[in-house]
Amino acid sequence: MVGIVKRFPGVLANDHVTLKVKKGDIHAIVGENGAGKSTLMNQLYGLYHPDAGDIFINGKKVKIRGPRDAIREGIGMVHQHFMLVDTLTVAENVVLGSEPTKGLNFDLKKARNEVKELSEKYGLLVDVDAKIEDIPVGMQQRVEIIKTLYRGANIIILDEPTAVLTPQEVEELFEIMRKLKADGKTILFISHKLHEVMEISDRITVMRLGKVTGELETSKTNPKEIARHMVGRDVVLRVEKEPHKAKDIIFEIRDLRVRDNRNLEAVKGISFAVRKGEIVGIAGVAGNGQTELVEAITGLRKVESGQIIFNGEDVTGATVKELRQFGMAHIPEDRLKHGLIKEFEAYYNVILGQHYNRPFSNGTFLNHKAMFEYTKALMEEFDVRPRIIEHLGGNFSGGNQQKLVVGREIKMNPKFIVVAQPTRGLDVGAIEFIHKQILRLRAQDVGVLLISMELEEIFSLSDRILVMYEGEIMGEVKPEETTIEEVGLMMTGHRLEEVRRG
Structure with a gap:
């Protein structure tokens, strides 16, 4: 991509960006929020059109007017929010829009076989007959990758692909990316997570405020240098947590049960406490009852049974306004x-x-x-x-x-604050700032309940970690006495005692 310019009202999203990617490389594109990474990739995939600049593939200048042109040029894109139809099977989703036919009819048998072959070739193991709504997020992502391969992609764009995965699923994804690379595919990997970029990429393009600020070879750089190119200054990548003695219990839940929007039990009788000046982290893959737990605690969802105790008082069933007046604050997972x-x-x-x-x-x-x-x-x-x-x-x-x-x-x-996904979709500079704010609250003896899918965040901020799986607590550990792998296993449904017994 040479001299790409893209303007939106009041914003110059891409300012004469040049991106050169070698065939068969895993090429990372990193940058702060609003740096222009996704905008650039959306132009390569034909979702936006550049105001200026040219795109060349294998040395040939190409015009990409829409995704159909991109697919014809061998480009595929896996978006951050998956583009799948929940009620269709894996095979049906993969072939959607380019279905094999037998006469005038859709040939399901052929579709199943082709999808199966592709999934086996690249180690993208999925059940071709499973419905999307019944498979976990990591599997859904595999379906998206198979979809691009089915359409003949040689250049695959992965936009923040690890945002919703467990540590084990991230490892599996990296294994798949290595297989694709070995087969001659080229991968463009958009990410905020510098340790992942270091592990998986060959080269890195760094963007800031719509411009390219660095072109780095992964083997010759380090996270500090990448962050400096991203933010324009040195960044503390892992906030140092000062020792702090927790005081009395400020918040407690006892045998809490909560139902979700489908009237199924989402929180299944869990109990824990948070002390003043303590950060308790809740780890878990999205959709395991964390949202319902937070909504019940903050007055946004009805409690079926159990108690919520705040500052010694039973506040079960209190309204949002009452809880705020008592001194409870809430940073919600969905800011909009x-x-x-x-x-x-x-x-x-x-x-x-x-x-x-x-x-x-x-x-x-x-x-x-x-x-x-x-x-x-x-x-x-x-x-x-x-x-x-x-x-x-x-x-x-x-x-x-x-x-x-x-x-x-x-x-x-506040006296107690519920912090849900505080840095979702944020860049290293903003993450550093928000982490410091959370630690400042702890130093002021505020009780903090942190719910995050970012394990690094949970490990660097929490004094204690609880792991949730299908509405239950699988175990409680201290960050300095456990490992990412141990927590990852609990996130997939293994209780702490089982994990430690091996």
């Missing part, structure tokens, strides 16, 4: 669904939940002067950009939306 109102200006978003308190309100009217001053100070302190208090919530980038939410919840001065 539960964290912000997209159509509201920043100055409204940062006082949500406190809008009825002084100095923002006198009981009847809002005090806009106080709101404006507060928002300015918060944006400064939490480095929210652009620093425009009238900017609408939905118009900030993901990382800046997250900083707004984190800033609002921390500035509440």
Whole structure:
């Protein structure tokens, strides 16, 4: 890709970007949120059209007007959010849009055989007759990769492919990537996770603010150098956690049971406590009851049975407003669904939940002067950009939306805070900042419940780790007394005693 320029209203997403990739390489593309990585790849796959610049494949200039052209040129893309039809089988999903036929009819037998052959050739083992809705996320990703291979892809774009995988599934994915490489395929690997980039890639292109800031050979670089190219300064990749003595119990749940939206039991009688000045991390693959647990604790979901005790009081069934007044804050996993109102200006978003308190309100009217001053100070302190208090919530980038939410919840001065997926989709600079904020709360004797799918985050921040699987706690460990592998096994349903017995 040579001299690629892509503009959106008010944003220069790609500023004369040149990307050169060797055949048969695993080439990583890294950069902060909003650096322009996905925009660049979406142009290669024909989802966007460059405003300027050219694309060459095997030395030949090509015009890619849409995904159909990209597929014809041997390019396939596995998106971060999978493009699969839940009610169809694996085989049906793979051939969708280019189905083999027998006469005028769809030839299911041929489809099954072709998908089976492909999956066996690359070690992408899946049950071709299973429905998508019945298979785990790691398997769904394999189906997406098989889909690109079925369409003849020689260049495969993987956009943040490890975001939803367990450590074991990441290893399996890397094994698959190595097999594809050995077969002569070229892989473009977009990632935030520098240790993974170091492990799997041959070369790295680093982007910042729409430009290429580094072209590195993986064997001759290190995570610190990559991060410096990404952010433009040295970054602390692993926050140092000072020893801190936890105080009394601030929060406790006893035998909690909660149902999900399908009325199935999602949280199955679990109990644990969090102390003041302690971070308790909950690890687990998405969809194992963490969301329902968080919603029950924060007043967003009905508790079937069991108790929630906050600061010595039974608060089971309390409303969100009551819990906030007691001193509970919540950084939700979905910042757009539960964290912000997209159509509201920043100055409204940062006082949500406190809008009825002084100095923002006198009981009847809002005090806009106080709101404006507060928002300015918060944006400064939490480095929210652009620093425009009238900017609408939905118009900030993901990382800046997250900083707004984190800033609002921390500035509440909570006694206990539930932090769900705090750095999802954020870049190294924003992650470093948010980790420091969470540790600052711990130092101020706030109780922190951290729910994250990022194991590195759980390990570097938590004082104790609980592992959830299908609504139950598989075990409790201290980060310094366990390993990623041990926690990974518990995440797939093995209890701690079984894991340690081997």
